[in-house]
Amino acid sequence: MANNEAPLALTAQMVREGIRRLLVLSGEAAWCRTQALRLREQLPGDWLWVGQEAPVAPGCTPQALQTLLGREFHHAIFDALTGFDAAAFAALSGTLRAGSWLVLLTPDWHEWEQLPDADSLRWSDTPQPIPGPNFIHRLKRIIGDDPETLHRRQHQPFSWPTRSPRPDWRPATGEPQPEQTTILQQLEQMPPGVAAVTAARGRGKSALAGQLISRIDGAAIVTAPAKAATEVLARFAGDRFRFIAPDALLAGEESADWLIVDEAAALPAPLLYRLATRFPRTLLTTTVQGYEGTGRGFLLKFCARFPQLRHFSLHRPVRWAAGCPLEKAISDALALDDDTFALAPQGEVTIAAFSQTAWRTLPEVPLAAWRLLSGAHYRTSPLDLRRMMDAPGQFFLQAAAGERAAGALWLVAEGGLSAPLSRAVWAGYRRPRGNLVAQSLAAHGGDPLAATLTGRRISRIAVHPARQREGTGRWLVAEACLHAAGCDYLSVSFGYTPELWRFWQRCGFTLVRMGNHREASSGCYTAMALYPLSEAGARLAQREHRRLRRDAPVLARWNGEAIPVEPLEEAGLDDEDWLALAGFAFAHRPLLTSTGCLSRLLDGCPLVLPALRGRLQEQVSEARLCAALQIAGRKALLVVQREEAARALLALDPARAQRLRECVTQWQGVH
Numbered sequence: 001m002a003n004n005e006a007p008l009a010l011t012a013q014m015v016r017e018g019i020r021r022l023l024v025l026s027g028e029a030a031w032c033r034t035q036a037l038r039l040r041e042q043l044p045g046d047w048l049w050v051g052q053e054a055p056v057a058p059g060c061t062p063q064a065l066q067t068l069l070g071r072e073f074h075h076a077i078f079d080a081l082t083g084f085d086a087a088a089f090a091a092l093s094g095t096l097r098a099g100s101w102l103v104l105l106t107p108d109w110h111e112w113e114q115l116p117d118a119d120s121l122r123w124s125d126t127p128q129p130i131p132g133p134n135f136i137h138r139l140k141r142i143i144g145d146d147p148e149t150l151h152r153r154q155h156q157p158f159s160w161p162t163r164s165p166r167p168d169w170r171p172a173t174g175e176p177q178p179e180q181t182t183i184l185q186q187l188e189q190m191p192p193g194v195a196a197v198t199a200a201r202g203r204g205k206s207a208l209a210g211q212l213i214s215r216i217d218g219a220a221i222v223t224a225p226a227k228a229a230t231e232v233l234a235r236f237a238g239d240r241f242r243f244i245a246p247d248a249l250l251a252g253e254e255s256a257d258w259l260i261v262d263e264a265a266a267l268p269a270p271l272l273y274r275l276a277t278r279f280p281r282t283l284l285t286t287t288v289q290g291y292e293g294t295g296r297g298f299l300l301k302f303c304a305r306f307p308q309l310r311h312f313s314l315h316r317p318v319r320w321a322a323g324c325p326l327e328k329a330i331s332d333a334l335a336l337d338d339d340t341f342a343l344a345p346q347g348e349v350t351i352a353a354f355s356q357t358a359w360r361t362l363p364e365v366p367l368a369a370w371r372l373l374s375g376a377h378y379r380t381s382p383l384d385l386r387r388m389m390d391a392p393g394q395f396f397l398q399a400a401a402g403e404r405a406a407g408a409l410w411l412v413a414e415g416g417l418s419a420p421l422s423r424a425v426w427a428g429y430r431r432p433r434g435n436l437v438a439q440s441l442a443a444h445g446g447d448p449l450a451a452t453l454t455g456r457r458i459s460r461i462a463v464h465p466a467r468q469r470e471g472t473g474r475w476l477v478a479e480a481c482l483h484a485a486g487c488d489y490l491s492v493s494f495g496y497t498p499e500l501w502r503f504w505q506r507c508g509f510t511l512v513r514m515g516n517h518r519e520a521s522s523g524c525y526t527a528m529a530l531y532p533l534s535e536a537g538a539r540l541a542q543r544e545h546r547r548l549r550r551d552a553p554v555l556a557r558w559n560g561e562a563i564p565v566e567p568l569e570e571a572g573l574d575d576e577d578w579l580a581l582a583g584f585a586f587a588h589r590p591l592l593t594s595t596g597c598l599s600r601l602l603d604g605c606p607l608v609l610p611a612l613r614g615r616l617q618e619q620v621s622e623a624r625l626c627a628a629l630q631i632a633g634r635k636a637l638l639v640v641q642r643e644e645a646a647r648a649l650l651a652l653d654p655a656r657a658q659r660l661r662e663c664v665t666q667w668q669g670v671h
């Protein structure tokens, strides 16, 4: 067959069979792009080009792909020549219609895993891009071993292969598919309440929601993170489709018999919760595959808040045929399949540490740990997989029972900043990437040298649901302490719930900080806790815990949330307050970090200080305060608040205030 007829013939066969395939082009950038453009001309289709720079339209960057989810394309090119955004790659594959090619452009196949990957700046806290050898090595092995993937390398012969035929695909006709019919029947008879439909990509969730709208007697409102992503739903709902954006819906008074929330897990949990409780019946649809950052965690965390929730799932693909080679290749490469929770691990538990090198020597161990950790946590994405595999400073423990993972724990090395940098972080001048808890201890805590201490942050811990409350979680944490000899503390930052805090308390952790606002994704306040491992760590934990107890009454007033510590009712300013106030008045420490000491300052100060009192004592919103005081905006308001604090300090003790001003302004000079 002539070389330009072969791709046409193979593509026509893929259309008949309802499948998609991966084609990898590896070599120099110019060669890869030329080959891709040539193929694009040969094969008709709408050919989305995803890369940092798309030479043709339609095109978008990997990061912008999120806005196109819910749309469908016929063929796509994914440029991974300078960086590989795994989440975007997987998401793109889900948008491809039957009969499509996903063309992946990679650097020279042998060099790829050694080359710096621009995407690493998102998952590694290093200042420059680093290579991701473990991830790329595994990806290469899976692609290389996959007989369905085509691979063309520069300077190597290539001919289009033939493939033995599969049964012809019978695409859906527009009438509900059998799985859809069963669910529709139940939804139509559902008493008031919440239902959730979950499935992997392309299973007909959105179509099902549209079919429901077109069948019910009453009115329905559709909402979703992006209207552009509701095309399929709109098509199946017909002229009864009515879309209202989530915030507009919340702000308005609209009523309807059904609320349909498409891609529900992409909305912040508190918003979703408020929406779901406002309508008699709510249908949530969401993708349960790691790359949408949702996963089983959505069911575990969000849906658990509705005990009567009806949960349905769709299994058979509709956008393409079952057994599609592209779907399989991507699911294998990104460890997306998710049956970890189906079988309970049996038998005695043993715990062992493993390092990133296990991805080469004994990959099933880290893979099982990854599956457990990602399945148990809300919003885990392939970014986390890449971090786990290749970012520096990661440590792991696995609890095994028989052949299966019963628990896993992931730690990240933090701290050890230089004294000048730690002080600059404390003063609010600097905030380099990474070191979440270590920097937070300095930036929001009382000790300017806090970030010089070294810690290991527990980034993830999970125990298999069938083996919880047996002490495995505590044992994992105890083992982590043994493996962290030489560090000052173990730390954890988590979305506060009383149950989770109970766990950390039982592991011996001391609460040192509560965030000032609920996290959009979890609806929880972020809490930070420490487990000291050295004397310096113990001093830090005690000092920060005491500070939290002092600030607790003020924080609780501010949050309207009880802080789980015994409040210390101590009026007046101590040395730490003076330093923190100087950090606010003369440097850049944030207002919300300084609420405790500022409140104590205001309590003992006769000056009027309207910008501070208005915000902290009367809790007037920033916008109203700006209007009342004729201040141009939030930034200008903060300047005024800092000036007021400076005036109060200078009035209280001019010499001390002056001395502290000189001290904290010096801490700016770090580069």
Ligand SMILES: CC(=O)SCCNC(=O)CCNC(=O)[C@H](O)C(C)(C)COP(=O)(O)OP(=O)(O)OC[C@H]1O[C@@H](n2cnc3c(N)ncnc32)[C@H](O)[C@@H]1OP(=O)(O)O
Residues within 6 Å of the ligand: 376, 377, 458, 459, 460, 461, 462, 463, 464, 467, 468, 469, 470, 471, 472, 473, 474, 475, 492, 493, 494, 495, 498, 499, 500, 502, 503, 504, 506
């Ligand atoms: C940084 C982060 O990863 S934060 C997120 C933590 N991970 C998750 O939420 C994932 C889902 N949850 C889990 O995987 C598990 O429930 C874990 C890891 C939190 C706890 O693991 P387990 O092995 O069940 O904990 P373990 O049995 O060691 O519990 C020790 C003590 O903590 C407390 N505790 C543990 N779970 C709970 C709970 N759900 N409610 C109340 N107390 C609890 C109890 O006091 C328990 O002792 P007890 O059983 O004798 O009363």
Ligand SMILES: Nc1ncnc2c1ncn2[C@@H]1O[C@H](COP(=O)(O)OP(=O)(O)OP(=O)(O)O)[C@@H](O)[C@H]1O
Residues within 6 Å of the ligand: 069, 070, 072, 094, 095, 172, 173, 174, 175, 176, 177, 180, 199, 200, 201, 202, 203, 204, 205, 206, 207, 208, 232, 287, 318, 319
């Ligand atoms: N019953 C049906 N008849 C005809 N086409 C259907 C039917 N159900 C779904 N489809 C088509 O299958 C494709 C996938 O459906 P849909 O978008 O609803 O799936 P999804 O699970 O929401 O996928 P994604 O998560 O990728 O958005 C769409 O092109 C849709 O038009």
